[in-house]
Amino acid sequence: METGEIKEYVEKLCREGKESTYNIASLDTNTKNNFLNILSKKLIESEKNIISANASDIEAARQRGISSSLIDRMLLDHKRIVQMAEGCKKVSYLPDPIGSVIFGVKRPNGLEIYCKRVPLGCIGVIYEARPNVTIEITTLAIKSGNAVILKGGSEVISTNKVLVELIKESLKEAEIDERAVQFIETTDRSAVDVLLKQRGFIDVIIPRGSEGLIKHVVENSYIPVIETGIGNCHLYIDESANVEMALKIAINAKTQRPSVCNSIEKVLIHKNIASNILVPLVMEFKKRDVQIRGCQQTLKYVKDAILATEEDWYKEYHDLIVAIKIVKDLREAISHINKYGSKHSEAIVSENYSSIRRFLRDVDASAVYANASTRFTDGGEFGFGAEVGISTQKLHVRGPMGLEALTTMKYVIFGNGQIRT
Ligand SMILES: NC(=O)C1=CN([C@@H]2O[C@H](COP(=O)(O)OP(=O)(O)OC[C@H]3O[C@@H](n4cnc5c(N)ncnc54)[C@H](OP(=O)(O)O)[C@@H]3O)[C@@H](O)[C@H]2O)C=CC1
Ligand SMILES: N[C@@H](CCC(=O)OP(=O)(O)O)C(=O)O
Structure with a gap:
């Protein structure tokens, strides 16, 4: 697509998305849950198609040396497709946040004021090459x-196209305005710049x-932004830590899925426990192919570790690398x-109540x-489905964003002719 065409294309998607908000905001809970159940079923039924599209994305990525x-x-494999389908069901079991009354008050002049939860409207999400995110969002x-x-x-464009097709089919079957979910099909990054200007x-x-993206x-x-920052997460092992527990947590937090933002990149160890824990910790890391970097002190215990630079302490490795x-x-x-x-996300392992309280505060x-x-x-994991x-910012929401994070509030006021004097 030419630049002018991309602009027209993205503007059209955004305009249609906005137009659909009036229909989507007033949907009843049963209709929304019906959509989630249809989508869940379709994901399971379409496993073959999804895996085949995903295989072509993966093959192309391998050839590019990713x-x-x-x-x-x-x-995406069988297990992850089942997880996506189960995720749809989990969201359907959650209470519908829309219309709930956050608080209500009757004023001395008789006015009844209710603060109600309402949708944000039309949300633009730019996200990484992780296809399950398409379904979750x-x-x-x-x-x-x-x-x-x-x-x-862009690396999973083929997989996403198949998933979005299933989403559109499910919306149609559930009799929901299909324009509510729009997918930008071009991989040209200039589409993002057009999106960022659609304030209306x-x-x-x-x-x-x-x-870089953030x-x-x-x-x-031109539109308000909710940032979801990178994860340079730490584990601090306090002098009072239970060594066995610290090892278990460190290994899990580093190696269970090193490519995600909530994995740890750094381990900080109190000097009084270093001689007890460093050698077993490094041994466990090495068994799992974790490359070790460390400060000067760490290098005294771990001779073959690489000296960590100032840049290392800021870095999110997203890989089997840790700095101690x-x-x-x-x-x-x-x-x-x-x-x-x-x-x-930051963690302390400690048996000392005051240290824990101070760290958390x-x-x-x-x-x-x-x-x-x-x-x-x-x-x-937090129960948000x-x-x-x-x-990672402080305004509007902080931490994992579930249903309530996608809502705002509205004051609804009932009177019987009151005027302000
Ligand atoms: N806190 C959180 O919730 C999350 C944090 N992360 C963090 O994200 C990082 C991993 O993501 P990564 O794969 O690097 O994602 P990228 O930032 O490379 O890409 C994410 C999306 O942004 C687009 N993009 C990136 N840069 C630009 C740009 N300059 N202009 C326009 N579009 C752009 C990409 O398009 P294209 O396909 O063209 O590259 C893609 O759609 C990690 O640091 C991780 O911790 C990730 C997810 C959640
Ligand atoms: N939700 C994730 C963590 C957040 C996330 O999506 O991060 P990333 O893989 O860096 O895109 C998980 O623990 O599975």
């Missing part, structure tokens, strides 16, 4: 009464992706995290954990 951890994010958007414009990662049609933009969107959008730092106390751990972290992040893996920062992303 790393195995990124390929893992792109991959759609299910949450429709259940919360919103229209959505989807711009997925789009109510909020949610970018999910790299620092920066580009924040600097160029020995700190002199809890205070240094907290300062380090607040300086280098990305305000996503003073670390500035969207999710802070005591004695658990950071891998739980996820809408599904799915997630649109993990907000």
Whole structure:
């Protein structure tokens, strides 16, 4: 497509999305749940088609030399398709947030004021090459009464096209305005720039992706943005930590799925426990092919580790790499995290109540954990059924974004002729 054509194309999708909001906002819960159940069934029935489209995306990515951890994010297999289908059902079981009364008050002059939950309207989401995200965002958007414009990662365009076809068929069968879900089919990035200018049609933009994407969107959008930042997550092992628990959490948080944003990239260890834990920890990491980087102190225990640079402490590896730092106390751990972290998910392993309380209070992040893996920062794991992303900003929402994150409020006032004097 030529530049002019892309502009016309994206504007049309956004205009149609906006037009559908009036129909979508007033859908009853049964109709929305019916859509979710139809989509769930279609995902299972279409496994063959989905896997075949996904295989061609994966093959093309392999030929372009894309790393195995990124390929893992792109991959759909039987288990992941079943998970997507189950995710649709989970969202259908959740209470419909739309129309619920957040609070109500009767004023002395007789006015009845209700604060009600309403949809945001039309949401634009730009996201990474992870096809399950297409389904998660759609299910949450429709259940919360919103229209959505989807711009997925180009590496999985074929998979996304098949998924969007299933979404459109399901909307039609459920007798919902199909224009509520729009998918930008071009992989030309200039489409994003057009999207960011559609202030009249789009109510909020949610970018999910790299620092580069977030920066580009924040600097160029005419529309309010909810940022979902990168995950440079830390695990701090306190001097009072239970060593067995610390090892279990560190291994899980680093290696269970290293390609996602809630995996840890750094381990900070209190100097008084370093001699106990460093050697077994590094041994466990090495068994799982994790490359070790470390501060000068760490290198005294782990001779073959690579010396971490200043850049390392800021970095999200997204891979089987970890950087370890020995700190002199809890205070240094907290300062380090607040300086280098990305305000996503941070954890402490400790048996000391005061240290835990201080860590949870003073670390500035969207999710802070005591004695658990950071891998739980996820809408599904938090009981939200799915997630649109993990907000690392403070306004409107923070942390995994589920149904309520896609709503705003509206004051509804009933009177019987009152006037202000
Ligand atoms: N906090 C959270 O919820 C989440 C955080 N992340 C973070 O995202 C990162 C991984 O994402 P990654 O695969 O790198 O995603 P990218 O940022 O490369 O891509 C994400 C999407 O943005 C588009 N894009 C990227 N840069 C631009 C640009 N300059 N102009 C227009 N479009 C652009 C991509 O298009 P194209 O296909 O053309 O590349 C793609 O659709 C990690 O750092 C991860 O932690 C990811 C998901 C959720
Ligand atoms: N929801 C995710 C984590 C967030 C996410 O999607 O991150 P990413 O894989 O970096 O796009 C999970 O734990 O499965």
